[in-house]
Amino acid sequence: MNTPSPHEILGVSTTASFEEIKVAYRRAARATHPDLGGSEEAFKQVQQAYQVLSDRQSPDAFDRSFQAPGQAPRAGYAARPYDERLRTNTQQPKAQLPTEYVPPLDDASFTALDAARSQQRMHGEPRKRGLFAARSRLTREAVAINLLSKNLLTVLPAARLVTGLHAPGGGHYDHVVTAGYRMAVINTMMLPEGYYSYDGAVLRHGNKLTQPPVIQISGMQRAFMQMNVAAYTLVLAANGNHHEPVIEYRRNAEPSASASQNVVNAATLVRELKLFLGSGPSPNVVDREVLARLLGGMY
Template identity: 40%
Template sequence: MGEKHLTHYQVLGLARTASERDVKIAYRKAARIAHPDRGGDPALFRQITEAYEILADPARRQAYDRSYGSGGSGAKGSRAGTSGSQNESPGYGSPSGFDGFTTRRAPEERRTAGDPAIYFPAYEDLAAGETPIMPRPTAAQPVHGAPRKRGLFGASSRLAREARTAQLIMQQVLPGIPAARLINGLTAPHGNGYMDHVLVSGYRIAIIGSMLVPDGAFRWDGNVLIHGSRVAAPPQLIPAARALQDLFPECNVTAWVCVHSSTGNLFEPVIDYTRGTDPDGSNTVNVANAARFVRETKQFLASGPSPNVVDLHVLDRLLGGMY
């Protein structure tokens, strides 16, 4: 993985929370070493300069953060814990030393989703004075953000749906997967839309939306829910899933719709599926009632590679997308 896969923060050896002063200090130290007049690499110097120009400008930095650090740490082949491979994640050292690339080997043994969470890169591997990607308490926090009001109409019903879904995940998904992290309220990585929730564990990401329908029998044909002569369309999550997949090529990204009943019964509504549309994580969009949503999302996250790993690069970029 070369320099082009590093975020601007990693190029300068900074945390996302770095102040403007931190950015200037890191740039000056890095530029002195990498400047071509001092025998440095011109390509690396250009990358350092580009990182500084964006991070030193508040407006450009905000736009960059909202784009999930486009072109950043989501490089293929950087997974932690893939059996039989030597996976390393290079990064720069501290701003004070700017000691070039360092490599850290990810855990290689197979772990299960119920194992204690481990962090990659490991905090224990940080060199003296090196700035971590994010503070450890932030990385250890299982829930980030909360459903937020947006728009003028229908806000109360939407917030109620989102709150029910978030509560369901916190009570029935997160306790069984210590590495799972729920992020509420993100800007969509395309257009001007939003995503209600993102659930990540290891190298699997679930984009989650919600619906509220009456009890009864429904049929899912892969595009809409059909109830007698009525049709209910789910949230449009496919564009967000595809865009997020492009931003995180090392992850498996799918979309999920949790369908709540008006009575609060987790097993309602009853949904029949046409062939090939079962919510098993193999489809771009998976639609299920609350009970099946819990079961299938847990299976989806647990069956991925290294489900007990909290990849700090992935989590940091997702948190940067919160609105």
């Protein structure tokens, strides 16, 4: 008996776009998840098939992994309309071109941030807030840093990750990632593995309802008018599986503006950030002024 191919497992053609693969994965995950009457073995096959097909998007098809033709990114496009077109040539993707610094590293008149820190990809570390440390939060932040450093910063050379920021207007952000003129604000939470539906306000798991913490980014957008800011809630599973929990958006719940937050698992976060950050204008640029201001807001 022949082993089905990844395309056959997800039910897509060999010419399917990344967006079609992602939709098919969500459908197959819903059909095979043990919480919904499926089997653990079938669910793992779906996960593995999705991983294989996603990995094939990079590096040769890196651009094609960003979006389907004529389709805008899922989040963050209200502040700066997305009007770029999918490139079909074989040139190196803009996001993977040599990193450019604005102002240049040899600009002696710019003293807000030195060259060494400008070239550093990760800044900050998990640490307590106030008198008491929340161990679970510190653990989540450490997991997120490891996830992003291994799966995003290695793909987007100009991406910069800052951990531990004061939010404009009060509160904190776990992480902020920039590349070019796009910025992703990320907070984390942890839930048991399983299948969840999200209606834009609460996550539903059977009869249990969980409300993700609201991420306010309007102040961040006003503070960085040149940037396109999007919010993400990273939902981690205690078992460490990047594909868990499975989160299905209900109809009309997909984020459609920069003020809407994305609620995603680890695997989806990596792919969404590649899409959002990597397909923006000048994704190979490090804006040193923006980075300096972010580092000034660290606690």
